[in-house]
Amino acid sequence: xxxxxxxxxxxxxxxxxxxxxxxxxSRIDFGYIQMGVKLxxxxxxxxxxxxFDPAKPQAAQANIEVRLASVDSGLEEANGExxxxxxxxxxxxxxxxxxxxxxxxLGGNRYQVDGRLTIKGRTRPVSAPFTYxxxxxxxxxxxxxxLRRADFAIGEGAWGDFSVVGNEIAVRFKLRFVP
Numbered sequence: 001x002x003x004x005x006x007x008x009x010x011x012x013x014x015x016x017x018x019x020x021x022x023x024x025x026s027r028i029d030f031g032y033i034q035m036g037v038k039l040x041x042x043x044x045x046x047x048x049x050x051x052f053d054p055a056k057p058q059a060a061q062a063n064i065e066v067r068l069a070s071v072d073s074g075l076e077e078a079n080g081e082x083x084x085x086x087x088x089x090x091x092x093x094x095x096x097x098x099x100x101x102x103x104x105x106l107g108g109n110r111y112q113v114d115g116r117l118t119i120k121g122r123t124r125p126v127s128a129p130f131t132y133x134x135x136x137x138x139x140x141x142x143x144x145x146x147l148r149r150a151d152f153a154i155g156e157g158a159w160g161d162f163s164v165v166g167n168e169i170a171v172r173f174k175l176r177f178v179p
Contacts, residue, residue: 019138021048021064025176028066033166045070050177052103052139054132057111062100064175068119069094086156093120109133113143119152128173138178146170 029042048064068088083090100115117126130143148167
């Protein structure tokens with residue numbers, strides 16, 4: 001209850017964005033190379049909370065959870081494979097988590113967020129540049145970062161061959177938070 005009160009006060013205090021992730025106004029997409037062909041996919045179920053004031057980026061907080069079984073590669077058969085043990089193993093690890101640890105300004109409406117990303121029980125540091133745009137009582141955060149799937153044991157067994165599916169995955173996000 002105290003956390004909700006603090007989020008509400010932050011919304012009233014000025015140009016800060018605070019609140020819950022709006023899944024309708026948000027996207028989490030990814031791109032990768034498979035057998036020399038560039039492919040894209042996305043996740044359709046995620047949630048989170050954030051507090052951000054562009055005047056005090058160092059005080060920012062963000063926690064995001066992605067339901068890994070919501071992966072959409074564009075092919076139903078591939079989605080089932082991705083949920084399986086060799087890829088996301090959603091039976092054992094249903095959620096990926098990101099927790100922001102620091103935000104620094106890069107000039108204008110550009111920032112960099114550093115944090116911890118956990119997938120399949122493995123936690124690694126990640127950094128992502130992003131832009132912030134005020135959006136009503138909330139805010140829109142958009143950016144991209146690259147992760148190495150081997151760091152998180154994504155694509156094990158025969159799928160561990162990077163000549164079949166590349167190791168680098170580009171993650172693009174557009175996250176809208178609303179009070």
